[in-house]
Amino acid sequence: MSQNHTGPASLADPFSASTRLVHDHAAVSSSSPVDGESAMLRAVESSVVRRIFGGNDVSRRTFMKMLGASSAMAVINSVFPLEAAKAMALDAIGPIEKKDVRIGFMPLTCGTPIVMAHPMGFYKKYGLTEAQPYKASGWAMIRDWADYTQMLAPMPIAMTLGLGSPKIPFLTPALENVNGQAITLRMDHKDVRSAKDMKGFVFAVPFDYSMHNLLLRYYLAEGGVNPDTEVQIRILPPPEMVANLKAGNIDGFLSPDPFNQRAVYEKAGFIFMLTRDIWPGHPCCAFTASKKFAEEAPNTFKAIFRAIIDATMFSSNPDNRKDIARAIAPRNYLNQPVEVVEQVLTGQFPDGLGNMCHVPERIDFDPFPWDSMAVWILSQLKRWGYLKGDVDYRGIAEQVFLAADCASVMKEMGFKAPDTTYRKHVIMGKEFDPDKPEEYLAGFTIRKA
Amino acid sequence: MNSKSFTICMLFAVLFLALWQLLAQGSEMPTPGQVAVVSLDFLREPFYDAGPNDKGIAILVGYSLLRLMSGFALASVVAVVLGVILGRCPTLFAAVNPYIQILRSISPIAWMPLLLYSVKDSEMTAFFVIFMASLWPTLANTAFGVNNIRKEYLNVAAILQMKPLEKFFKVILPAAGPAIVAGLKISMGSTWVALIPAEALLGSLGLGYFVWNEWNNLSLPSVIFAILTIGVVGVAVDWLFSRLARRLAYSD
Numbered sequence: 001m002s003q004n005h006t007g008p009a010s011l012a013d014p015f016s017a018s019t020r021l022v023h024d025h026a027a028v029s030s031s032s033p034v035d036g037e038s039a040m041l042r043a044v045e046s047s048v049v050r051r052i053f054g055g056n057d058v059s060r061r062t063f064m065k066m067l068g069a070s071s072a073m074a075v076i077n078s079v080f081p082l083e084a085a086k087a088m089a090l091d092a093i094g095p096i097e098k099k100d101v102r103i104g105f106m107p108l109t110c111g112t113p114i115v116m117a118h119p120m121g122f123y124k125k126y127g128l129t130e131a132q133p134y135k136a137s138g139w140a141m142i143r144d145w146a147d148y149t150q151m152l153a154p155m156p157i158a159m160t161l162g163l164g165s166p167k168i169p170f171l172t173p174a175l176e177n178v179n180g181q182a183i184t185l186r187m188d189h190k191d192v193r194s195a196k197d198m199k200g201f202v203f204a205v206p207f208d209y210s211m212h213n214l215l216l217r218y219y220l221a222e223g224g225v226n227p228d229t230e231v232q233i234r235i236l237p238p239p240e241m242v243a244n245l246k247a248g249n250i251d252g253f254l255s256p257d258p259f260n261q262r263a264v265y266e267k268a269g270f271i272f273m274l275t276r277d278i279w280p281g282h283p284c285c286a287f288t289a290s291k292k293f294a295e296e297a298p299n300t301f302k303a304i305f306r307a308i309i310d311a312t313m314f315s316s317n318p319d320n321r322k323d324i325a326r327a328i329a330p331r332n333y334l335n336q337p338v339e340v341v342e343q344v345l346t347g348q349f350p351d352g353l354g355n356m357c358h359v360p361e362r363i364d365f366d367p368f369p370w371d372s373m374a375v376w377i378l379s380q381l382k383r384w385g386y387l388k389g390d391v392d393y394r395g396i397a398e399q400v401f402l403a404a405d406c407a408s409v410m411k412e413m414g415f416k417a418p419d420t421t422y423r424k425h426v427i428m429g430k431e432f433d434p435d436k437p438e439e440y441l442a443g444f445t446i447r448k449a
Numbered sequence: 450m451n452s453k454s455f456t457i458c459m460l461f462a463v464l465f466l467a468l469w470q471l472l473a474q475g476s477e478m479p480t481p482g483q484v485a486v487v488s489l490d491f492l493r494e495p496f497y498d499a500g501p502n503d504k505g506i507a508i509l510v511g512y513s514l515l516r517l518m519s520g521f522a523l524a525s526v527v528a529v530v531l532g533v534i535l536g537r538c539p540t541l542f543a544a545v546n547p548y549i550q551i552l553r554s555i556s557p558i559a560w561m562p563l564l565l566y567s568v569k570d571s572e573m574t575a576f577f578v579i580f581m582a583s584l585w586p587t588l589a590n591t592a593f594g595v596n597n598i599r600k601e602y603l604n605v606a607a608i609l610q611m612k613p614l615e616k617f618f619k620v621i622l623p624a625a626g627p628a629i630v631a632g633l634k635i636s637m638g639s640t641w642v643a644l645i646p647a648e649a650l651l652g653s654l655g656l657g658y659f660v661w662n663e664w665n666n667l668s669l670p671s672v673i674f675a676i677l678t679i680g681v682v683g684v685a686v687d688w689l690f691s692r693l694a695r696r697l698a699y700s701d
Binding site for chain 1: 499500501503562649650652658
């Protein structure tokens with residue numbers, strides 16, 4: 001190693017006492033690694049070493065002089081798994097283990113990015129040349145279905161905890177959509193003005209562990225109606241909700257789109273309230289992977305992570321929504337009339353009572369899985385008795401919702417991402433502080449647990 | 450069917466269509482004409498393949514038949530072997546018969562959640578549901594048939610000092626043949642009935658999936674087309690199987 005090494009600082013040997021790891025854009029030295037892989041490894045070592053010494057290059061050099069490079073490396077390795085960090089960084093450019101991944105989806109507009117990534121080429125773009133979206137027939141089934149799946153946002157949390165399913169650790173690297181749900185009521189309930197008027201109603205939601213269930217319960221309880229005792233909440237697949245609404249078996253539902261709009265299209269009901277008016281920007285569906293699969297095929301995981309973020313950001317642009325509607329409406333994907341899908345995605349829709357509405361953010365797409373959203377979900381699962389006992393809110397949230405990873409991948413891809421993973425949310429005017437979930441929970445008078 | 454029956458049969462068809470047309474008019478139910486249009490659309494291109502979730506009707510029927518045959522074949526082998534053993538050991542048969550009676554009265558679909566939970570694969574689950582649907586009628590019929598083989602046949606086999614396998618193929622199977630074939634026929638019918646909901650619930654490609662996918666789009670004409678197809682294919686399978694069974698019975 002040359003004594004007056006002045007190559008790019010991140011590629012200089014961090015275990016040498018003579019090198020400088022500060023950036024000084026000088027000429028590249030011949031001793032810095034030339035091929036991509038060793039350059040990558042060196043960059044990782046440097047960043048790890050630099051981080052350990054807090055950016056203080058003088059103390060690093062003193063340390064290296066005292067110990068010598070190889071024993072210094074051993075000492076550092078003992079406190080920081082350098083080999084693991086190197087392996088992880090290499091994955092970013094590594095070969096994809098499984099090009100023909102099976103991606104499960106439900107025929108809903110919630111899964112728009114997962115679905116449209118196929119006809120619009122986002123999987124191919126990231127090397128997943130044979131990725132295929134497979135349509136699942138029910139939420140209870142979707143977990144066994146594919147390598148990666150769309151899930152209702154609370155599902156990966158419930159599964160990681162073993163609620164209502166075997167205990168399987170699941171990851172949410174990114175959300176699919178925010179908003180995108182509504183309360184739809186039967187035509188003869190035109191006079192309903194608030195939750196108070198809904199006492200005795202029979203409602204349908206798609207699944208226990210769904211934002212639909214949690215938001216409907218929240219809405220009713222805020223209006224003074226106990227969702228466990230004063231109404232009935234049934235689990236129904238969305239297409240059956242429309243048929244049952246028409247048949248008069250249920251009074252209303254809180255369903256994923258396009259089925260709220262489909263009910264209007266079928267003249268079976270009207271849209272009473274969009275869920276964005278309950279919690280603007282609430283999570284709806286998540287993109288998930290079993291932890292096992294993500295670890296077994298890490299490069300595939302990284303590729304699909306990027307493809308989904310790219311597709312989600314593309315979907316968030318209102319200019320692309322009409323094209324997306326045309327791409328996902330056919331029988332192979334959503335199997336819905338284009339008109340209905342377009343009304344949902346563009347936010348220009350009839351509400352079933354004769355009004356044309358313009359709500360561009362009726363459904364929106366934002367991949368960032370806020371850990372604070374997971375904490376809220378946990379608080380509500382506990383509120384309604386799905387989850388009992390002490391809850392490690394932050395631990396579970398961070399284990400399942402990979403907000404920090406999502407931020408770094410988004411930034412790496414050139415997208416803006418938040419610098420924190422927790423924030424306060426406002427739901428029907430009530431502030432939720434993710435630092436105080438138990439106090440929040442204690443503030444509700446209507447609750448089960 | 451003689452010409453008189455045929456005329457009456459056709460008359461029923463006309464009557465049914467007229468009644469359907471009358472009831473459907475002005476309501477939201479599709480009319481026979483609408484169903485015919487949709488059906489022709491599906492039948493015009495029976496082999497198209499527009500991705501993993503959208504395939505032509507002939508391909509879907511193929512998937513269903515393949516699933517039916519594989520589950521039925523394995524279940525039949527297991528059921529006949531177990532049935533012969535039970536038929537030859539009346540004490541054992543009497544001991545396990547209550548269990549068989551309980552198991553055979555359980556709808557194969559009821560096994561689905563348990564199977565899905567344990568095997569964690571929708572294709573394997575569909576296979577096992579079919580297997581369960583196929584197993585019991587054949588098993589019970591075989592045991593009954595073997596148990597009732599005339600003593601003379603078995604005595605002859607003993608005098609000829611037949612080896613067990615030889616006795617199985619030359620005496621037991623032919624003698625119990627009619628009962629076994631009757632069991633297989635019931636099994637085939639109940640398997641076809643179980644197959645459709647299994648596919649619909651599991652999202653496995655096939656006719657059941659087709660029904661579910663069209664239901665998801667609330668497209669009633671397509672659902673009616675699917676119902677008709679299920680009926681026609683079911684009759685065809687039954688007819689083919691009866692021909693096959695008759696041949697087996699003649700060789701007795």
